[in-house]
Amino acid sequence: MTFAASKGVSLFIPEVYDIVWSLIILVVVAVFFYKFFMPKFNAIFDERAEKIEGNIAKAEKAKNDADEAKKKYEDQLNHARVDASKITDNARSEATKIISDAHTRADKEAEQITANAQRSITSQQQQAMVSLKSQVGELATALAGKILGSELQDTDVQSDMLDNMIGDLDKKTGNGQ
């Protein structure tokens, strides 16, 4: 019993060689962890974190670029839309103007044509009148000559006829004017 008890106590008394070996092992293990294992894994962890962060930054940048480009395109599109509507408006007003110009011009021309026609009709009428008067005079003279030729033997008839003719001519020309 005393032997066992002394052995039990000796469990808690460190042997010199045990201390030596435990210290050697502690130092070896600690050096291994401090100088090799932890730095190696920390480098891996850092690299991993950096890569993840880098990717996030890259994605952020790509998103910003895309947003910027989208904004630019939208601006351009808006500009284009405004321009297009401006151009359409201009064209429409231009067209209206052109149409109204054409209308006025056509009206003017029509008036002119009508006026010219009227004038030429009047002048032709006058010409016709003038030529008609002269022809009627000649015709009348010729006819009168013929009639006179046959009837002038009778002096009474002769003078009557001349009077009548002159009176008629006067009447006619007077009406004609």
Place this chain on the structure above:
Amino acid sequence: MIGAVGTKMLLAADSGPRLPGVSDFLPPEILFQGTPFAINRIIFIRIVATVLLLIILGVTAARAKLIPGHWQGLVELGMDFVRDNVVYETMGQLRGKRYVPMITTLFFTIFFFNLFGVIPGANMAATATVTMPLVFAIWVLVQYWIAATREKGLWNYIRDECFTPGVPWPVYILLAPIQFLELVIIRPASLTIRLFANMISGHLTVATCLAFAQFWMIESANKLVGVPVGAAWFLGGIMMTLFETFVAFLQAYVFSILATVYINLSYPEAE
């Protein structure tokens, strides 16, 4: 003690299980006898364990890749566990960063050494003499004294711990010596004894189960009773082996977290 006595009595009768005893933890020196570098069975196991630990983790670290494989993932899981759940959770990232390598060393080494208690052939934890846990505990002691000296100043630390403010002065007669003992002896001793005793009891339980299984199944004359009883002991042995694997982890965890807590207590309350 009782185990040892029992073994002697049964051996005298020459018919009984070869039960484990205290002498298992005091094996004879087998190399360099009588020198400070003497090696006995437990120290031999410890040296083998150290070499294996260095090879396994060394190869893992040397081959560590950005995208971890299964094994590297498991090692990283352990490292993350120590860093986040033990160190940072106890003392925060700012203070804790400095102590992550130390606590990682403690955790991995103690866990691996403890596992030798259930590895066939060794059947004895590499932490199963008082010295190995004591050396670890003294490292923790040195670290929390250094931290205290740096953060508070040595005298302030002792005064704060032994003459805790806000306590009526007669209580100091009792409190101050206890607190001082706590700082210099009780903390390292409790770390040491907890780990050491767990490893001893683990070895004794598993070995007892297996010794009885051997005795009842093979050496017992009455096979009709012996085989079922022996099978039950063997089943118990398996259960205790699994339990000791868990204890190996648990004790490594407890040692690491207490080391962290002790170091953190050396820092001033307010940040």
